[in-house]
Amino acid sequence: EVQLVESGGGLVQAGGSLRLSCAASGFTFDDYVIGWFRQAPGKEREGVSCISDSDGSTYYVDSVKGRFTISSDKSKNTVYLQMNSLKPEDTAVYYCAVPAPIRGSYCSSAYYQYDYWGQGTQVTVSS
Secondary structure, three states: OOEEEEEOOEEEEOOOOEEEEEEEEOOOOOOOEEEEEEEOOOOOOEEEEEEEOOOOOEEEOHHHOOOEEEEEEHHHOEEEEEEOOOOHHHOEEEEEEEOOHHHOOOOOOOHHHOOEEOOOEEEEEEO
């Protein structure tokens, strides 16, 4: 059974940093794709970042480019999202997600391309 557990959220002032972790289990941590999404109250779920192990490619939504960095540690089956220069508009619940293998091994920012989701971690950025 695929399980994803996010951690690292919290309350931070604008300009601060947080590092989110997504601990994965229940699947072979090889040729994986893991995406980070966020959802603010009243807004649609947004693809923030993604990493593909097959070709090392990454994706960032324009609003976080230059501020967020996605990385992985295969020895820990964990993917990280380092978030710097945080802004109040980054406030949301952040989720990590994994697509079913049948969908291939390429990054997608579309939430409907992902089949397994963590429970989410709240990030609140105060102004």
